[in-house]
Amino acid sequence: MKRAVFIDRDGTLAHEVGYVNHLSRFRLFPWAVDAVRLLNRGGLLAVVVTNQAGVARGYFPERLIGEVHAALNAAMAAGGARLDGIYYCPHHPSAGEPPYRQECGCRKPRPGLLHRAAEDLQIDLARSWVVGDREVDMELARSVGARAFLVKTGYGQGELLWHAASWPRPPDAVAEHLLEAVERILGEAEAEAGAAEPPA
Ligand SMILES: [Mg+2]
Numbered sequence: 001m002k003r004a005v006f007i008d009r010d011g012t013l014a015h016e017v018g019y020v021n022h023l024s025r026f027r028l029f030p031w032a033v034d035a036v037r038l039l040n041r042g043g044l045l046a047v048v049v050t051n052q053a054g055v056a057r058g059y060f061p062e063r064l065i066g067e068v069h070a071a072l073n074a075a076m077a078a079g080g081a082r083l084d085g086i087y088y089c090p091h092h093p094s095a096g097e098p099p100y101r102q103e104c105g106c107r108k109p110r111p112g113l114l115h116r117a118a119e120d121l122q123i124d125l126a127r128s129w130v131v132g133d134r135e136v137d138m139e140l141a142r143s144v145g146a147r148a149f150l151v152k153t154g155y156g157q158g159e160l161l162w163h164a165a166s167w168p169r170p171p172d173a174v175a176e177h178l179l180e181a182v183e184r185i186l187g188e189a190e191a192e193a194g195a196a197e198p199p200a
């Protein structure tokens, strides 16, 4: 069973710009490729999990998500990095028309995307992390017993300032951005691996 870092897309891996309704609006943070490459080298899976209710709302077709993720994968490959999976939810419980309008199990903070990834990639969710910029990402981590890592990019600063005090539980950790989060996660994973070794 492998350990993974689940990475929110908008606001965490890429700039939060509202709905990415055109490829030109998708802009990776400058440290995004470095962060994923570090995970690759550190032996942790890097998996993107994102809500894309703009599909259900009729703001853009589902195929645009495929185009955006192809560009994302290409940018990673160009920098010698690799995402192990990209999972998204195109649904909304009350907007648009079926099948996109539905009470699905995959809209964060529900854990459907994580369960799908865990099955595809043999991931131990309870020993994994979720990194994101919003409360839903923290709730997502809680729902599977993973560690919740908040970044200050995207909505993160505002979440911390206005809302985090009233969350049922604070995030397990807070970082300036994804790269810092990944560095600290790799440090934790290494320390745990060291601690697990029998004494010499
Ligand atoms: Mg986000």
Ligand SMILES: [Zn+2]
Binding pocket: 088, 089, 090, 091, 104, 105, 106, 107
């Ligand atoms: Zn869904």
